[in-house]
Amino acid sequence: MSLSTGSHFAIESAGLTKSFGGHNAVDGIDLKVPRGSIFGFLGPNGSGKTTTIRMILGLANISAGSVSLLGRSVPDQLGEALPHVGALVEGPAFYPYLSGRDNLKRFDAADRYADPKTRDARVDASLAKVGLSSAAGKKVHAYSLGMKQRLGIANALLQPRELLVLDEPTNGLDPQGTREVRNLIRSLALEGITIFISSHLLVEIEQICTHLAVMSRGAIVAQGSVEELSASEVLNLRLVTAQGASALTALKSVGINGVVDGELVTALVPSGQIKPEQIVQVLVEMGVGVQSFTLEAPTLEERFVLLTGEGFDVAR
Ligand SMILES: Nc1ncnc2c1ncn2[C@@H]1O[C@H](COP(=O)(O)OP(=O)(O)O)[C@@H](O)[C@H]1O
Ligand SMILES: [Mg+2]
Structure with a gap:
């Protein structure tokens, strides 16, 4: 099932740049996300995290530079990489009056890579993985924000994945919801999935990350393993x-x-x-x-x- 590739990096960019009307929102970044890492992509609001993620996933055009996803170049070979990548960017828009389970079935039906024959089983397995089995039949409008985030992650996990990209999954969650998402990420990492997670709050993710990159005004100002970044002179x-x-x-x-x-x-x-x-x-x-x-x-x-x-x- 896994996408065989010689690349040591799940995501690797060189000089990746996005300009909006002459201003570089992402300014030539060299991102190196090792396979198997829990990679924290940190930076204040407006520093360019979401824009970077959108380019990596082929949701936004690249102005300059390059990026490869699971060893495949974006956007040319995106079709080969995407089935192995689960993503939660800016929260999917759920149907509030459908249950969590029915929402996932609809999203899966819209995925051209998904096999309809295994849909029900995959939806239930995904709900179980994020701890939503008992709430699966509840309408989504009755879900807490943390439950909605977990449903979004369940949506990203409807297929076996090698890489999970989560844009601010703890944003707006209360401490309990944040803990739930962190624990879920830890358990997914134990299965060997590479996790790329953005946040503007260091405290929310530093305990779980093995690697970090820090963005400031479109540039990476620090990157490496947590041990490397913690070593102090x-x-x-x-x-x-x-x-x-x-x-x-x-x-x-x-x-x-x-x-x-x-x-x-x-x-x-x-x-x-x-x-x-x-x-x-x-x-x-x-x-x-x-x-x-x-x-x-x-x-x-x-x-x-x-x-x-x-x-x-x-x-x-
Ligand atoms: N579609 C767009 N058009 C113009 N500017 C944009 C657009 N998307 C983002 N930006 C700008 O790019 C910068 C980075 O935004 P963003 O990537 O959303 O940052 P972050 O996710 O780190 O908060 C911000 O200054 C933002 O206003
Ligand atoms: Mg953002």
Whole structure:
């Protein structure tokens, strides 16, 4: 069933560009989505995620550059790749007065690659996979937003897939709905499906992703495995003390330039330069009362805020 190809990447683009009236909404991106990854495509609203996804899936014309999907070039060989790709882009428009099951049957009937003989079985298997079996006969207008998102994912899974592309599947969901979608993605990844998932909220997907790309104003500003992106050359030092001035002098004696703000002293320390216990020892020797002390790598969120200059919307 699987689409044999030599490509290590489920999605690979080179210089992929989309212009709208002279403005590049996507500006020459080189995306590399390894097979088997859960790939988080992050970026603030308007950074070009949906436009990129639409080009990858052949839903929008490519202005410049190229993209391959499961080793097939888009758009020329799209027909070979698409049957192996499930997608949820901007939520499918469901018929509110049909049940979840009947909606999926209608979508499947509209899919020219779908075998009508296996339709009922595939629809029920897909509903079971997303945990909607018991709600399958309910009309969709009575579904919660999370249930609708899961129905959209069920729709994308009506055929065996190698790649699932989900555009902001957790957008607008409450924490419970977000957890449900995350758990579903984890279980699908265990089956070996590559998952490409976009979000403007790092916190919603960072726990499940193996790889990330960060978009800012149409460009990729960071890309790689989560381990690569988490490796840090600098650590954040945070010290709480009533003796800020003495603390600065003590830090200076071991080559660290700190900043004091009230009782909080902060500094950036190159990782590997000095052990935390050595810093604390110097502070204590100089009579600095240490109320709390941490020396930690910046969080992904802190790094991405620096990279995008816009930050991520962490509000729910
Ligand atoms: N059909 C279109 N015509 C003109 N501009 C568009 C169109 N679609 C998207 N854009 C613009 O492209 C930029 C990126 O949009 P989009 O890809 O939707 O970002 P995201 O999905 O990251 O929020 C935005 O500035 C948006 O206004
Ligand atoms: Mg979008």
